[in-house]
């Protein structure tokens with residue numbers, strides 16, 4: 136080998152040339168600043184046509200600018216979601232404390248599988264997980280957990296523990312046709328279906344309990360479902376309580392679910408199902424758990440205080456969960472991936488445990504603390520712990536309280552304004568969250584009356600579907616006529632999570648995750664509806 140040439144390119148790619156790196160970094164920052172002056176959305180259209188036809192790899196070793204050029208069009212063609220007009224979904228711009236954490240992590244690139252490969256980064260994970268656990272479970276004694284690749288994975292951990300609880304040895308022996316089932320609500324996230332398929336119980340063995348008009352699992356229906364499953368000989372492995380549904384921010388009553396599953400398990404002589412809270416979206420309300428609404432030190436508006444009180448009550452319920460999914464990359468405004476799976480009692484992780492002999496290349500793993508002995512993932516990025524600790528401590532408790540309550544406040548303001556229009560109807564009026572789901576019907580219709588007739592079974596299905604089509608048509612009309620420099624970007628859901636008489640209810644949707652969105656954006660949104668209907 137030409138040693139000189141080899142040394143040259145190793146120097147280029149494996150020695151940190153701070154000048155070259157910061158120059159390119161400044162160029163990225165400049166491009167981002169330019170992007171932020173443009174309207175949100177696609178600044179550059181996609182080119183899938185030849186993405187597969189021309190997957191070129193350069194022949195000669197280049198330099199860091201070649202690396203830059205290889206990705207730049209895609210960087211430029213990707214929206215950073217910084218615009219306050221983005222209200223589409225549970226996604227906001229990532230905060231810059233998280234960015235600092237991410238950069239630190241990328242410079243070291245720790246692998247969180249074991250202490251040996253991560254050194255103090257695993258310690259940071261323990262710290263981050265414990266901080267989050269104290270927030271969620273309210274100062275619990277012996278929690279543990281890990282950062283996973285996303286909420287779907289975190290939910291999978293919960294399901295897996297549940298399976299092992301009702302079918303000990305399943306990790307080794309498999310499910311072998313045993314009637315193992317899981318229970319969710321009809322408003323739960325579709326990732327639970329993914330999980331049921333991937334853990335091998337099968338999607339048909341995941342039972343969805345109907346919800347009430349707050350998109351909350353109906354306890355009477357949960358009781359009926361458990362009676363049916365137990366009397367048919369099913370092994371109920373886990374129940375997922377959704378804490379903040381992705382569309383409408385509905386909350387299941389975790390404490391009540393705990394009471395019911397313990398009662399039913401005792402009645403049928405079965406092990407208590409694992410109670411997992413999918414708080415991927417809703418966990419951040421826990422920042423408000425200790426907020427003193429009497430003294431109101433952050434001067435929240437009087438209208439908001441009852442919403443905060445309601446959120447505080449819901450958060451109390453999380454203490455009853457065995458484990459929780461928490462997506463920091465959603466309401467934590469952190470970088471992907473920073474989803475955490477946390478158990479209230481560390482002993483629950485024994486259900487996932489492998490022996491050191493089963494993980495041969497981690498032969499020096501320490502079962503007291505090396506995650507590789509129970510994680511689904513082998514290599515794991517350190518981004519979660521770094522971005523989360525940097526965000527938690529950069530922003531601080533009061534910063535978080537301001538961020539979260541601002542989201543709640545904007546949602547509350549939009550709800551109030553829509554309530555003034557009789558052809559509109561807010562569908563998640565009583566869920567204290569960051570999102571609003573609503574109907575827009577043509578002017579002259581009374582949306583509330585139509586909805587009540589629907590719920591009472593007085594609306595023939597063809598009429599219902601005609602109204603649903605109007606809701607959709609008006610949404611499409613706004614999309615076509617909107618001014619992308621001024622009008623907020625919304626999204627549409629075909630099923631808001633409450634299914635009276637089995638109808639999938641469609642809705643317009645706005646999520647207030649962007650800290651720069653303000654009341655003027657809402658006023659303009661309401662104006663655009665008035666112009667349209």
Ligand SMILES: *Cc1c(COP(=O)(O)O)cnc(C)c1O
Nearest residue numbers: 285286287324326381415416462
């Ligand atoms: C987003 C979401 C998930 C999936 O999480 P990812 O991090 O996107 O994989 C699961 N459950 C709920 C309630 C969610 O909102």
